[in-house]
Amino acid sequence: MTIDRVHAAREIAAENGVDLLVLTPGSDLRYLAGYDAHAMERLTALAVPRTGEPFLVVPRLEAPMVDASPAGTLGLELLAWDETDDAFALLASAATARLGSAPARVAVGARTWAEHALGVQRALPGSALGLASPVVDRLRMVKSPAEIEELALAGAAIDRVHANMDVWLTVGRTEAQVGADIAAAIIAEGHTGVDFTIVGSGPNGASPHHELSDRVVQAGDLVVVDIGGETATGYRSDCTRTYVVGGGPSAEVAEWYAVLQAAQAASTAAVRPGVTAEQIDAAARDVIEDAGWGKHFIHRTGHGIGLDTHEAPYIVAGNDIPLVPGMAFSVEPGIYLAGDCGARIEDIVVCTEDGVRTLNDGPRELVELPG
Structure with a gap:
């Protein structure tokens, strides 16, 4: 597993005018980062901004699992959040810092839970929310x-x-x-x-x-x-x-x-x-x-x-x-x-x-x- 897939997704996102990819547990996250995370109410997400380095937002209690997975070898910054934190605000703040301003277009995975997609939208109220499929599918359709x-x-x-x-x-x-x-x-x-x-x-x-x-x-x-x-x-x-x-x-x-x-x-x-x-x-x-x-x-x-x-x-x-x-x-x-x-x-x-x-x-x- 290398960081190349994440970087390729960033390039395709930029071509499509997407400022920020947000991928929660599921096959897209596993494909790009090698992390087979369990989907639940707590937010786990790979965030890929158009500029700056991608990062992972994970509950602190699951941070050791990330380190033990292939994702732990990719050099991704890990933003661990505690139970009383607002994980969506943390994601929005980190992405905005990398981009220099709030993202205009955000793309989430097609099978993202609604509560997570709406949480991203709430944390970035000025952003248009769309699907990441046009980005990720271009990579996943062609098998190595x-x-x-x-x-x-x-x-x-x-x-x-x-x-x-x-x-x-x-x-x-x-x-x-x-x-x-x-x-x-x-x-x-x-x-x-x-x-x-x-x-x-x-x-x-x-x-x-x-x-x-x-x-x-x-x-x-x-x-x-x-x-x-x-x-x-x-x-x-x-x-x-x-x-x-x-x-x-x-x-x-x-x-x-x-x-x-x-x-x-x-x-x-x-x-x-x-x-x-x-x-x-x-x-x-x-x-x-x-x-x-x-x-x-x-x-x-x-x-x-x-x-x-x-x-x-x-x-x-x-x-x-x-x-x-x-x-x-x-x-x-x-x-x-x-x-x-x-x-x-x-x-x-x-x-x-x-x-x-x-x-x-x-x-x-x-x-x-x-x-």
């Missing part, structure tokens, strides 16, 4: 080789979970029972936390973000299994496969699933530098629409991934950002038949200098489990 390898390790770990799905996903078990076993396996295969376990059986598979339920898996069910977790370094996995349990698919299901598989392959193959995010979305969507299933593809084709499961760039119509080497994101078209069933195929991919690298393996066809 080390970050890509962390994502690859996470992807390989979640692949190992999918490879053992026949152990847990059987006829007669509830989604909740299957999900509990999957969650344990996510940890056993090298993650430190479980982000989500979606097990959508039968008609529940038509709900892309279905919550685990007590529905019993039945013979012939299509089951959408979308799972992911966090590794020790904070990087995430996210992979979806669709299974048919205790029997083969009907002719109609096999037909439209082949369309879905072709769409996912076409979208992945389209990834290369210079192609826009919305063109990757269109590559999948066009295949599905041309086959007559367009109204059943009800979400974007993908999302960026890194320290957050969902982050920029978003692979969706209207996003004309061109891909560059190092961008990592999901390719996950789906077809959902309300009240009946659904299917999704999802891989994490990385744009490379000459094309695409896929970070998930395993079969993308409809996987038949004995039940």
